Amino acid sequence: MLARIRSFLARLFGGAPSAPGYYVKGKKFAWGGRLAAAPLLWPSREFLLYVPRGYGGWTRRPLVVLIHGCKQSPEEIAAGSRIEALADRHGWLVLMPRQTSKGNPWSCWNWFDTATAAGHGEAAIVVAQVRSVRRGYRIHPRRIFVAGMSAGGALAAALGVNHPEMFAGVFIHSGLASGAASGPASAIKVMSRGADTDSQQIGSRARAAAGGAVRLPLLAIQGESDTVVAQANAFQLVRQYLALNGRATIEGAPDQRPPPDFESIVPLDEGRSMTIAEYRDGRRVTARLVQVPRLGHAWSGGDPAYPFNDASPPDATALLGEFIEGRLRP
Helix, strand or coil: CHHHHHHHHHHHHCCCCCCCCEEEEEEEECCCCCCCCCCCCCCEEEEEEEECCCCCCCCCEEEEEEECCCCCCHHHHHHHHCHHHHHHHHCCEEEEECCCCCCCCCCCCCCCCHHHHCCCHHHHHHHHHHHHHHHHCCEEEEEEEEEEECHHHHHHHHHHHHCCCCCCEEEEECCCCCCCCCCHHHHHHHHHHCCCCCHHHHHHHHHHHCCCCCCCCEEEEEECCCCCCCHHHHHHHHHHHHHHCCCCCCCCCCCCCCCCCEEEEEECHHHCEEEEEEEEECCEEEEEEEEECCCCCCEECCCCCCCCEECCCCCHHHHHHHHHHHHHCC
């Protein structure tokens, strides 16, 4: 309550640039949020909202929805990714949904649930959280981005595919395409081998449902040594978002990387490198895939004091910042 009063006064009188950032806890229910596999589970989840340093005044701010992976919490992905410092630097608000042990015993988001994959289930709950934060804070409606790690990345993919009008960009680290699994029973196999559904067709159908006017860029990061989520999932994710954005012809097999329009290998510190594949519509980048050799199932450049973080480059959080700020430029 005190945080909300402070936020209101800051918005009313203008926040001082030196005012520190702070966290607000919330919870939101969605009528369409029931899971197909657990219809009796109450469709509500808590969330953590970071309000950046100097927030206040009447300027509308970008909102980043950051979704944690399995065996993580909002606090852990925030600390491991160092998202707070980035949000302070750029003036973003950061919404971090929280999975419950009742929702999943490993705190995974149920990306494999058919309701969630269709934009209902937990996707609907996160949409309700975004709308709640939009009502309570000065959020720019066309500057909302969704990002996620692993299972959180798969949920981010479902949010982008099913609600492309809500988001300005999608960032997925070690994740999967929307609807990649046909149901809970196939989820583990899909993670290790790739989708058992036609991810590209799912993207095409979503574009048709949106009236064929989708422009939703994707940045995907994938470790080449990831033994939890196979690289094929990153390739299928890229194919899905190319189809969502109207790319009519996508060459190659479904589990192979589509031929990029531009490719570069960037040397990094510690003997590492990253391969950047870009897919463009004219001068506009529709999708960017970053492949990192020797990176396992972990947030690249994260704080290794927290699980599922790899301290070595590239810095995924910095790449997220470049992706978002690039989208915000006129």
